Every structure is written in structure tokens, then in C-alpha cells.
Amino acid sequence: MTDDADDDGSYDERPSKSLRKRQSDDLQQLGEALIELSDSELAALPLPEQLRDAVELARRITAHGGLYRQKQYIGKLMRKLDAEPIREALEAKRTRERVEATRFHRIEQWRDRLLREGSDGIAAFAAEFPHADSKAIGKLTERARKEQQQTSQKVTPAGRELFRVLRDALSNAAP
Known part of the structure; x- marks a missing residue:
């Protein structure tokens, strides 16, 4: 019977095969997220040229099998570099999108409240x-x-104009 311990009795600190597989899958998903970015967002990321070329090629591939293999290749390239700056940039993008969506919903809520309540809503907004x-x-x-x-329209031209005015007012407000 063999023992996996080293000569000094300690065990090798290598990650398990399942951990390496999870890390590899995570990096491949990160690489796939790069494919979904717009050109300007991709250009803003600190990517090696080889990875950038692989992502741009993946965008042009339409065959399922070819795209699968290209994604595998992108995952392989991702394993060779520090993915943290990419991960942080994508998380910052998601955060900006969440903030913008929240802001948009807040503006819609104010518009709907103003339309529903009239002068009471206007007084609350002014306060x-x-x-x-x-x-x-x-x-x-x-x-x-x-x-x-x-x-019979829910949103009218004046309602859209009201939305724009509210957007400007909320943009100028202190956060």
C-alpha cells in the first residue's frame, strides 16, 4: 500500500482534481462572458492580444461545434493569465448596469406616481x-x-417628456 505523504510526513498541497476542474470551468465562463461584450467594452479590458483575437473569432463563428471548440480554447488561454483584472472589470460593468436599472425604475416610479396623484405627487417630488x-x-x-x-396609450408624448425632465432632475440631485 502506498502513502501519498512526502518523506517528511506532510501531504502534497496541490489542489484536488475537482477543484482544478471548477476553476477551469469558472475561467471558461469568464471567457464566454467576454464574447458577449460590446466592441467598446472589450477594447477597454486589459487583454492579451492572443485572447482578444480568440474572442473576436468566437463572435464570428456560427457553427455550434466550432463555437464550442473556440470557447474551450478561450478557457485554455484564460488559465494562462491573471483573470482578476478581467473579473473585476466585468463586475464593475454589472454594478454599473444594476445602478442604471435601479435609477431607471426610480424615474419610472416617480413618473407613474405624478401621473396617478397629480398635485400631491408633485408636492412630494418638490419636497x-x-x-x-x-x-x-x-x-x-x-x-x-x-x-x-x-x-388609450399608457405612455404619451408628454409622459415621455416628463420622464426626460425627471431623469435630468434626478441626475442633478446629490446621490
Whole structure:
């Protein structure tokens, strides 16, 4: 019976095969995320030229088998480099997208509240955002409410304009 211990009685500290496989799969998924990026986002990342070329080639491959093999190759290239800067850049991108989505939903909620509540909603908005032009927002809100009553559309041209004004007002607000 053989013992895996070294001469001094300690065991080898290499990662297990399953851990290496999980790490490899993780890097391949990271590489696949690179394929989904826009050209400008990809250009902003600190990638070696060989990896950048492999990602750009993967974008052009349409055959399932060929794309699978290219993704495998990208995963292999990823194992040869420090993936942390790439991982951090992708996480920063996801964070920006989440913040932007939250901001967009907040603007929609204010627009819907203004349209639903009228002058009470305008007063609440003015209290929360005193720098905003509440008089212009009030006029737009009334115009959008009238347009909604006259048509069956939920979002009207005045409603879209109200959204833009709210977006500007919330952008100028302190975070």
C-alpha cells in the first residue's frame, strides 16, 4: 500500500482534481462572458492580444461545434493569465448596469406616481428634490394626464417628456 505523504510526513498541497476542474470551468465562463461584450467594452479590458483575437473569432463563428471548440480554447488561454483584472472589470460593468436599472425604475416610479396623484405627487417630488423645476414638472404632468385620458396609450408624448425632465432632475440631485 502506498502513502501519498512526502518523506517528511506532510501531504502534497496541490489542489484536488475537482477543484482544478471548477476553476477551469469558472475561467471558461469568464471567457464566454467576454464574447458577449460590446466592441467598446472589450477594447477597454486589459487583454492579451492572443485572447482578444480568440474572442473576436468566437463572435464570428456560427457553427455550434466550432463555437464550442473556440470557447474551450478561450478557457485554455484564460488559465494562462491573471483573470482578476478581467473579473473585476466585468463586475464593475454589472454594478454599473444594476445602478442604471435601479435609477431607471426610480424615474419610472416617480413618473407613474405624478401621473396617478397629480398635485400631491408633485408636492412630494418638490419636497424630495427642491432644486427641480416643480412648476414645469407640474405642467408636464397635467399635460400627460390629459393625453392619457384622451387616448388609450399608457405612455404619451408628454409622459415621455416628463420622464426626460425627471431623469435630468434626478441626475442633478446629490446621490
